[in-house]
Amino acid sequence: MRAAASTGCAHVVGAGLAGLAAAVALADAGRRVILYEAAPHAGGRCRSYFDAELGCRIDNGNHLLLAGNRAALDYLERIGALGSLEGPPEAVFPFVDAATGERWTVRPNSGALPWWVLRAKRRVPQTRARDYLAAWALRRADPSTTIAAALDPRQRLFRRLWEPLAVAALNTSAEQGSAALFWRILAETLGRGGAACRPLLPRGGLSESFVEPALARLHAQGAEIRFGARLKALMFGADKVSHLVFEAGSIGLDGADMVILAVPGAIAARLVPGLDVPDRHSPIVNAHFRCTPPAGAPFFVGVIGGAAEWIFRKREVLSVTVSAADRFVERAVLELRDLFWRDVAVAYRLPAYPVPPVRIVKERRATFLASPEQLKRRPLQTTTWRNLLLAGDYVDTGLPATIEGAIRSGFAAARLATDCRLQALSQVVASSGRSPLALTEIEQERHRALP
Numbered sequence: 001m002r003a004a005a006s007t008g009c010a011h012v013v014g015a016g017l018a019g020l021a022a023a024v025a026l027a028d029a030g031r032r033v034i035l036y037e038a039a040p041h042a043g044g045r046c047r048s049y050f051d052a053e054l055g056c057r058i059d060n061g062n063h064l065l066l067a068g069n070r071a072a073l074d075y076l077e078r079i080g081a082l083g084s085l086e087g088p089p090e091a092v093f094p095f096v097d098a099a100t101g102e103r104w105t106v107r108p109n110s111g112a113l114p115w116w117v118l119r120a121k122r123r124v125p126q127t128r129a130r131d132y133l134a135a136w137a138l139r140r141a142d143p144s145t146t147i148a149a150a151l152d153p154r155q156r157l158f159r160r161l162w163e164p165l166a167v168a169a170l171n172t173s174a175e176q177g178s179a180a181l182f183w184r185i186l187a188e189t190l191g192r193g194g195a196a197c198r199p200l201l202p203r204g205g206l207s208e209s210f211v212e213p214a215l216a217r218l219h220a221q222g223a224e225i226r227f228g229a230r231l232k233a234l235m236f237g238a239d240k241v242s243h244l245v246f247e248a249g250s251i252g253l254d255g256a257d258m259v260i261l262a263v264p265g266a267i268a269a270r271l272v273p274g275l276d277v278p279d280r281h282s283p284i285v286n287a288h289f290r291c292t293p294p295a296g297a298p299f300f301v302g303v304i305g306g307a308a309e310w311i312f313r314k315r316e317v318l319s320v321t322v323s324a325a326d327r328f329v330e331r332a333v334l335e336l337r338d339l340f341w342r343d344v345a346v347a348y349r350l351p352a353y354p355v356p357p358v359r360i361v362k363e364r365r366a367t368f369l370a371s372p373e374q375l376k377r378r379p380l381q382t383t384t385w386r387n388l389l390l391a392g393d394y395v396d397t398g399l400p401a402t403i404e405g406a407i408r409s410g411f412a413a414a415r416l417a418t419d420c421r422l423q424a425l426s427q428v429v430a431s432s433g434r435s436p437l438a439l440t441e442i443e444q445e446r447h448r449a450l451p
């Protein structure tokens with residue numbers, strides 16, 4: 001493999017959303033970028049592909065964005081794909097109780113003052129405004145508290161709103177999930193009002209929104225993209241990475257070269273000595289039913305008391321998502337098909353028979369388990385080696401493993417790679433336990449304030 005010719009090259013390893021975001025930001029900043037990806041395609045855990053059996057393109061899993069996901073929207077704007085999202089014009093979350101068929105829609109008002117909790121028609125039925133105030137307990141929760149310990153699981157509001165939101169956002173059960181992390185999500189979305197909660201989905205597929213436009217932008221910026229390039233090892237000098245070792249050969253790094261390692265946490269831990277990362281994972285199961293969704297049907301429906309948790313309307317499929325799906329990963333495809341279709345038929349008012357063709361996708365290690373213990377294992381983005389930065393949904397972003405977290409980590413790594421002062425500062429605070437992302441944000445504010 002040929003060596004990087006010029007100095008100051010940014011070597012980004014891993015073309016998931018963290019790596020793509022880092023590469024796009026670095027190319028935008030005028031840096032020479034080489035992006036290495038082990039697979040023959042980009043996107044990692046967030047991509048689309050053609051399913052020959054269903055005869056259509058599907059996403060590896062349903063991914064929901066909210067309008068408050070500012071880094072994700074910034075990324076889509078940079079790559080010219082903001083217009084590829086669709087969703088309801090305002091924040092609406094339709095739910096159905098699979099057992100009783102009861103339906104309701106949660107409708108936060110668009111401003112930050114949450115007067116919607118005062119209106120019975122906007123809240124979960126048979127809940128009171130003061131039930132919602134109980135969510136403040138999450139804010140006060142210490143880092144070792146779980147969601148189920150901070151809130152009251154016997155409450156109707158817990159079962160019909162907090163639990164489904166928490167499980168979807170953290171991919172972790174309320175009994176195991178971190179209350180503080182759930183609070184952070186609520187603060188960034190519901191806490192900022194309905195305008196920040198407007199759901200957004202790719203109109204085509206995940207790759208059409210997040211991956212292909214990014215690759216096109218990188219090509220246009222002169223970045224080099226190498227697929228089938230699996231990093232096997234890093235070689236280290238005194239305080240820097242000296243070589244990237246691939247199957248095809250090794251690449252020596254120049255003095256000003258930077259490496260952004262944007263591979264999943266478990267792989268990063270194999271490549272970087274002494275790196276602690278979350279080591280427990282949580283599965284997500286998706287079922288894609290090939291059928292034409294009814295005209296005017298909602299973009300998605302939350303299901304309470306069924307096997308499915310969320311059902312999404314796509315162009316050619318109705319698609320079920322179950323997070324923290326340990327109870328389903330070992331079950332047979334036919335059994336899951338019948339369980340999930342029953343809920344889809346109720347939610348979208350479709351006949352129970354015949355059951356359409358289905359593709360069940362079980363992502364056993366979809367994300368890390370967002371428990372208080374696992375969160376302690378999230379690493380900072382700077383490392384002992386001056387030219388090595390980490391990016392990925394597993395680093396300490398303060399967010400769960402999400403598109404928003406992955407992209408924020410990519411952007412933060414790019415900022416750290418292009419600003420030596422910032423990197424030095426970040427290394428200083430690393431010992432104090434503060435997040436380098438917080439640091440980069442503080443620094444950015446300072447830059448903006450300068451004349």
Ligand SMILES: Cc1cc2nc3c(=O)[nH]c(=O)nc-3n(C[C@H](O)[C@H](O)[C@H](O)COP(=O)(O)OP(=O)(O)OC[C@H]3O[C@@H](n4cnc5c(N)ncnc54)[C@H](O)[C@@H]3O)c2cc1C
Nearest residue numbers: 014016017018038044045061063064231392393401402403
């Ligand atoms: C089924 C499912 C549903 C989800 N739903 C949502 C959702 O609704 N909303 C949301 O926000 N998030 C959701 N997520 C989470 C989101 O997809 C991830 O947080 C995000 O995609 C992680 O991006 P990443 O770049 O950190 O990691 P990855 O996507 O894992 O990217 C890492 C990349 O590194 C590559 N790589 C690995 N080893 C090497 C090596 N040695 N050398 C070179 N390359 C290597 C991999 O092939 C991969 O492309 C979901 C995830 C799954 C699996």
